[in-house]
Amino acid sequence: MLLEVIYGELRDMWLVESQYEFSRFWLGQSRSYMSCAKARKRQPSLLVLMRLSQRLTSISAKYAAVATTEMERVNCYRLAALSDQVGNALGHQLLSGG
Numbered sequence: 150m151l152l153e154v155i156y157g158e159l160r161d162m163w164l165v166e167s168q169y170e171f172s173r174f175w176l177g178q179s180r181s182y183m184s185c186a187k188a189r190k191r192q193p194s195l196l197v198l199m200r201l202s203q204r205l206t207s208i209s210a211k212y213a214a215v216a217t218t219e220m221e222r223v224n225c226y227r228l229a230a231l232s233d234q235v236g237n238a239l240g241h242q243l244l245s246g247g
Contacts, residue, residue, distance in 0.1 A: 151238050152176075152186060152193055155201065155231055162224050164208070175204050198239045205232035 155175075159165040165175065172182035176193070177200040186193065193201070209228035216222045 150187065150190070150192070151234065152183060152201075155205075155235065156183065158227060158231055162227060164224075176201055177204075192242075193238075195239065195242060198235055198242065202232055202235040202239060205229075205235060 152171075156165065156168065156171050159171065159175065165171045168183040169180040172178045172180055172184075176182055176197050178197060182197075185191070205228055209225055209232060212221065212228060213225040216225055
C-alpha cells in the first residue's frame with residue numbers, strides 16, 4: 150500500500166515517529182486512520198492523497214531552504230520523489246474514476 154511505503158520512507162528520514170503522527174500531521178486524519186486503512190486494506194481517498202502531496206511538497210521546499218548537509222539535501226530529493234509517487238497515484242485514481 151502506498152501509504153505504508155510513504156510512512157516507511159518518512160520514518161527512515163526521522164520525519165515521523167508513529168502511525169498516529171503520520172495520520173494526523175501528514176494525512177490530516179484521525180490518529181487511527183493509518184491502522185484502520187491497513188487493517189481494511191483500504192486505498193486512500195483523493196482528499197488524503199491531495200493533503201499528503203501538498204504536505205510533502207511544502208516540507209520538501211522548507212527543508213531545501215535550510216539544508217546544509219549532504220544527508221539533508223538527499224532527504225529533499227527523497228521527499229520530492231515521494232511527492233511524485235503520490236501525484237502519480239492521484240492521477241491514476243482520478244483517471245479511474247476515484
